[in-house]
Amino acid sequence: MNTVADRLIVPLDVPSLPAAIAWVERLPQVSFWKVGLELFVSTGPAILTELKQRQKHIFLDLKFHDIPNTVAGACRAVATYGVDLVTLHAAAGPAALKAAQTAISEAATATGQAPPQLLAITVLTSLTARSLALDLKIPIELPEYALHLARLAQQQGIAGAVCSPQEVAQLREICGPHFRLVCPGVRPDWAAKGDQKRTLTPAMAVKAGADYLVIGRPITQASDPAAAFQRICDELATVV
Structure with missing residues (x-):
């Protein structure tokens, strides 16, 4: 990470390759893009090729969640794309x-x-403690569950975790300085929260220990x- x-x-x-390329060309100052x-599903690896040709970093957020053999096969395929970050669900279990x-x-x-x-x-980040307990029937507190899943992943050699900014300080303290922590659901004070339930401002998330922030809407x-x-970037510069 050379700059803020x-x-x-x-x-x-966005749902198409032309729409994605339009955004990349509209915001040339963005060095790291997320492909979800x-x-x-719409474009396949064509969007990854376009981003790499423009020397962009790529966060491939496909959230693999399957049996170990299937997850392994997907990861073997992903390894050929030359992306930087790839996601899978910790809840798939230690074997996966x-x-x-x-x-x-x-x-x-x-x-x-x-x-x-x-x-x-x-x-x-769209889940709340209430939905975790009542809808998913997970009988432990949300921060404790997030920490458990992060530690489970770390014990299997996974490089980092995706977590709400509200859990990032605890994960940073327990998982140590070299465990990558990526926070979606980050919202500046001047932006609407939308469907994000557990959020902080960019500066607060970085101060709490986030390595990367995923910020979309x-x-x-924005009008500009x-x-x-x-x-x-200016807000983050005051704390980085």
Whole structure:
């Protein structure tokens, strides 16, 4: 992370390749882009090729969650794309986490590429403590559950975790300084929260221990996206 801007990951939450390229060209100052399920299912690896040709960093957020053999196969395929970060659900369990890490490392080595860093999804930022307890019937407190999942992933060699900014301080303290922590659901004071339930401002999230922030709608839905991106960078510069 060479600059404040390198810590901001902007989601390409659009349904087509032309729409995604339009955003990349509209915001050339963004160095790190997130490709999620909608765009990847629509375009396949073509969007990854376009981003790499423009020397952008890529967060491939596909949230793998399956049996160990299937997750391992997906990770072997992902390793050939040359992306930087890839997600899978910690709730897939220790066997799947270990199989994923082994597969992605071996496949990258076989193709002469640096392996992507795997990030374990802890608890989605759209969930609340109430929904975790009542809807999903998970009988422990949300912060404790997020920490448990992060530690489970770390024990299997996973490089980091995705967590709410409200859990990041605890994960940083327990998991140590080298465990990558990526926070979605970050919202500046001047932006609407939308469907994010457990959020902090960018500066607060970084001060709490986040390595990267995923910030979408406050930038992409702003009347001037470039100005919104710069405003967030300026806010972060006061704490980084």
